[in-house]
Amino acid sequence: MLTGSEDVNLLLxxxxxxxxxxxxxxxTKVLTDARSIRIKGRSFLAxxxxxxxxxxxxxxxLDDLAARxxxxxxxxxxxxxVTDLDIDRAQLTDLIAGLVQRNVSIMGIEGARPSMLSPxxxxxxxxxxxxxxxxxxxxxxxxxxxxxxxxxxxxxTRAPMQSIVIHEPVRSGQSVIFPEGDVTVVGSVASGAExxxxxxxxxxxxxxxxxxxxxxxNASARIFCRKLEAELxxxxxxxxxxxxMAPSLRGQPVQLWLEGDVMMAETIS
Amino acid sequence: MGKVIVVTSGKGGVGKTTSTAAxxxxxxxxxxxxxxxxxxxxxxxxxxxxxxxxxxxxxxxNVIQGDAKLPQALIRDKRLETLFLLAASQxxxxxxxxxxxxxxxxxxxxxxxxxxxxxxxxxxxxxxxxAMRHADMAVVxxxxxxxxxxxxxxxxxMLDSKTLKAENGERMEKHLLLTRYDANRAERGDxxxxxxxxxxLSIPLLGIIPESMDVLKASNVGAPVTLxxxxxxxxxxxxxxxxxxxxxTVPIVIPGEKRGLLGKIFGRKAA
Numbered sequence: 001m002l003t004g005s006e007d008v009n010l011l012l013x014x015x016x017x018x019x020x021x022x023x024x025x026x027x028t029k030v031l032t033d034a035r036s037i038r039i040k041g042r043s044f045l046a047x048x049x050x051x052x053x054x055x056x057x058x059x060x061x062l063d064d065l066a067a068r069x070x071x072x073x074x075x076x077x078x079x080x081x082v083t084d085l086d087i088d089r090a091q092l093t094d095l096i097a098g099l100v101q102r103n104v105s106i107m108g109i110e111g112a113r114p115s116m117l118s119p120x121x122x123x124x125x126x127x128x129x130x131x132x133x134x135x136x137x138x139x140x141x142x143x144x145x146x147x148x149x150x151x152x153x154x155x156x157t158r159a160p161m162q163s164i165v166i167h168e169p170v171r172s173g174q175s176v177i178f179p180e181g182d183v184t185v186v187g188s189v190a191s192g193a194e195x196x197x198x199x200x201x202x203x204x205x206x207x208x209x210x211x212x213x214x215x216x217x218n219a220s221a222r223i224f225c226r227k228l229e230a231e232l233x234x235x236x237x238x239x240x241x242x243x244x245m246a247p248s249l250r251g252q253p254v255q256l257w258l259e260g261d262v263m264m265a266e267t268i269s
Numbered sequence: 270m271g272k273v274i275v276v277t278s279g280k281g282g283v284g285k286t287t288s289t290a291a292x293x294x295x296x297x298x299x300x301x302x303x304x305x306x307x308x309x310x311x312x313x314x315x316x317x318x319x320x321x322x323x324x325x326x327x328x329x330x331n332v333i334q335g336d337a338k339l340p341q342a343l344i345r346d347k348r349l350e351t352l353f354l355l356a357a358s359q360x361x362x363x364x365x366x367x368x369x370x371x372x373x374x375x376x377x378x379x380x381x382x383x384x385x386x387x388x389x390x391x392x393x394x395x396x397x398x399x400a401m402r403h404a405d406m407a408v409v410x411x412x413x414x415x416x417x418x419x420x421x422x423x424x425x426x427m428l429d430s431k432t433l434k435a436e437n438g439e440r441m442e443k444h445l446l447l448t449r450y451d452a453n454r455a456e457r458g459d460x461x462x463x464x465x466x467x468x469x470l471s472i473p474l475l476g477i478i479p480e481s482m483d484v485l486k487a488s489n490v491g492a493p494v495t496l497x498x499x500x501x502x503x504x505x506x507x508x509x510x511x512x513x514x515x516x517x518t519v520p521i522v523i524p525g526e527k528r529g530l531l532g533k534i535f536g537r538k539a540a
Contacts, residue, residue, distance in 0.1 A: 169471055171426030172419050173393075190422045190469065191415075206468070 038237035046107065047073070048128070050081040051095065059098050066102060073104040079125055083111025092116050169205065170195065179216050191231060200224070210234075219258050224268070228254040238263050271302075271382040273375060274514070275404035276446075277428075279420030281391030283412045284448040287484055289388035290318040290493035291504070292408070295511035297352035298495070301383040304343065306374075307357035308400035309390035310366055316356045319346065320491025330358035333370030339377050348496055353382070363396040375403040393427060401432050406442040408475060408514075412449045413461040418469050421445075425472060444475035446510060450524060451480045463523055476510030478503050479524035 051058045066073070080099070082092065096106060108125035109117070117124070163182035170176055170185055172192035183197040188205035195201050195209070198216040200223065207225035214221030214236040221235055228249050233240045235258045245265070252267045276289045286309075293305040307315035310330060316322045321344050327337035332355075339355075346352035355378075358365065378385045389400035401407065407428050411421040425443060434441045447466060454460040467474060478484075479502050487497035495504045495511075502524060509519045 168429070171429070172422040174426045188469070188471065191419050192423065193426075208469070 039239075044077060046077040046079045048079045048081050048110065049099075049104075050083075051085060053086065055087070055091065055095055055098075059102075062102065062104075073102070077107045078104055079108045079110055079128070080106050080122070081110045082116070085111075087116070089116050089118055092121070093118065096121065163199070170209065172209070188227075191229075197221070214258075221257075223256040224254075226253050227251055233263070235263060271379040271385050273379065273385045273387065273403055273405045274408055275387045275389055275401040275406075275428075276408045276410060277389035277397060277401055277424050278391065278410040278417070279393060279397075279424040280412075280417045283410050283417050284478070284484075285391070285410050286314045286318050286388050287488065287494065288408065288410050288446055288448060288478070288507070289315060289386050291495045291507040292511050292514065293352060293384070293386050294346075294349060294493035295495040295504075295508050296384050296386075296515065297346070297349045299511070299515065300351060301515075302351045302353075302381065303384045303386065304353040304355055304378055304382045306355045306378070306385060306387045308366070308387055308396055310357045310396060311359065311362045312390065313357035313359050315388050316344075316354060317491060318488050318493065319354050321346070321354050321356070322491070325356045328356045328358040329374065330361050330365045332374060333365065333367060339374060348492075363390070363394065363399075366396065366399050368399065368402070371399050372403060393423060397424075398427065398431050401428055403433055404428075404441070405434070406444070406514075408444050408446050409470070409472065410446045410448055411466060411470070413447060413451075413455060413463070413466055415461065418461065418466055422470055425470065443472045444514070445470055445472050446475045446478065448478040449480045450477050452524060474521055475513055476506050477521065477524055478506045478510075 049062075078099075080096070087095070092109075092112070099106060106122045108122050110125045110128060112124060162180045163184065164176075164178055165184045165186065166176060167186050169187035170189045170193045172190040175194040175196065176183055176185075177196045179196070179198040181197070182199040182202065183195050184202040184204070185195065186204045189195060189203055189207050189209040189211065191208040193209035194211070195203075196212045196215050198218060198221075199214065200221045201211050201213045203211070203223075203225035205225075206227040206229055207223075208229045208231070210232040211223050211225075211230060212232075212234040213223045215234075217236060219236040223233060223235065228245070229251060230245075231242050233245075233256060235256065238258060238261055240263050249265055249267065253269065254265055255268050256263055256265045258264070274292075276285050276292070278285050286307075289305050293303045297303040305315060305319065306329070307313050308329075309315070313328075316325055324344050327342035329342065331337040332339050332342050342355055344354040344356065346354065355374075375385060375387075387400045387404065390396040401424075407425075409421050409424060409428075411417050428441045428443055429435050432441055445467070447463060450463070451460060455462045463474070463477060481501065481503045483498055483501035484494050484503050487494040490497060494501065495507045498504055499508070506524060509521075512519050
């Protein structure tokens with residue numbers, strides 16, 4: 001899915017927007033309540049295990065690894081990657097059971113065919129982005145390494161804000177995800193496209209899609225656009241759908257920001 | 270080396286096959302060697318519009334699987350001797366197209382033809398991505414209504430990311446072909462206007478094809494509209510579009526702006 005693009009820019013990924021999987025559709029139902037629900041994105045670093053066949057031999061090697069470093073998988077989020085692994089549902093069930101027995105808790109499965117899954121299995125994960133190879137523990141059994149910090153987005157660890165500039169229109173179905181900072185688009189954002197930024201979002205064109213600014217808990221983020229025709233706007237988890245927006249703002253150059261839990265908007269000239 | 274064009278849209282029923290046939294026939298009438306390739310395996314239509322449905326012996330899947338040689342599968346048009354068709358298989362599905370097989374066929378066709386026009390299936394799955402994969406240039410067929418425009422926007426995004434050109438860091442040339450345009454309805458607000466579509470898609474306009482009964486009539490007799498009735502309004506618009514594809518500068522006319530008395534009467538009736 002991300003072939004060829006990884007080495008260009010890890011941070012800018014364009015992937016299909018799966019409308020069904022987003023929790024956002026539920027938002028409209030709570031509008032009667034004055035308090036809004038905050039939904040935020042977070043990314044964590046997970047260990048990905050890619051077993052190979054035959055599985056029993058692989059499990060032996062895993063045991064070997066675990067013997068060298070006790071508790072390597074303890075408390076670590078582990079994703080099971082079964083892409084290109086030719087196994088059926090029964091084998092997958094056995095594999096998961098085998099891993100649970102070894103105290104490896106699987107938080108999600110990647111690359112599984114729907115036919116391989118049964119209820120009660122960990123959920124399917126999609127759209128993973130590769131990071132530098134995970135270091136295996138060294139051969140000395142005592143060299144217990146500290147667990148890698150999950151890539152947390154808390155304010156303490158936030159690096160100086162970065163920004164990216166996109167010089168072409170963001171098309172329907174594309175999403176630009178940049179938790180590290182501001183996103184500037186020199187062009188339009190189409191209906192069915194989405195921008196998710198850790199900082200502010202600037203659109204020098206028509207905004208017809210969805211924009212989520214300050215997605216990592218940044219209430220001071222703002223959204224600017226030349227022409228507001230957005231489907232959905234969010235700053236720091238506070239959402240507004242198209243129908244909640246004042247009709248007078250439609251088609252206008254607008255900036256939006258948060259005051260407390262209320263999204264404010266005004267036209268800019 | 271020939272130029273590979275993909276005719277694509279995302280949405281179905283907007284006129285990809287009609288446009289493929291019409292542009293192919295228009296380019297062939299300039300004495301350039303043209304092959305139109307149907308990528309819609311399982312739901313092929315291009316053979317019908319080209320009037321060659323009874324002459325299909327071998328199709329693209331046969332060539333990919335090695336049951337036939339490429340020249341055996343090429344069907345020469347009976348009216349234009351520089352126009353050829355490579356049909357899709359009707360009995361298989363899109364999984365029979367392999368990336369290697371398609372690459373080999375396109376590579377071979379490029380040696381013999383000036384233009385290779387690939388008729389993409391609707392959708393954004395395998396068939397559509399394989400049809401666009403090797404293209405040098407894309408013709409995005411769009412109707413002036415919102416769902417078609419949004420689907421075209423999606424396809425443009427894929428043209429910029431999933432094609433060989435895009436992966437090599439080159440820019441894919443994309444052109445908008447606005448079909449089934451009705452100036453009266455656009456004026457009344459029942460349809461998007463040309464400038465609205467251009468504003469949303471922001472790619473250059475190749476031509477505007479007016480909504481016309483001539484298109485349906487031509488399909489029913491199994492002829493590209495540029496062959497069936499070269500003087501009809503859609504045919505003339507396709508001829509202009511073909512000239513633009515070939516690099517000529519032809520001013521774009523929005524159809525229906527100047528209408529005669531008959532046009533006015535029919536225009537009202539159509540409403």
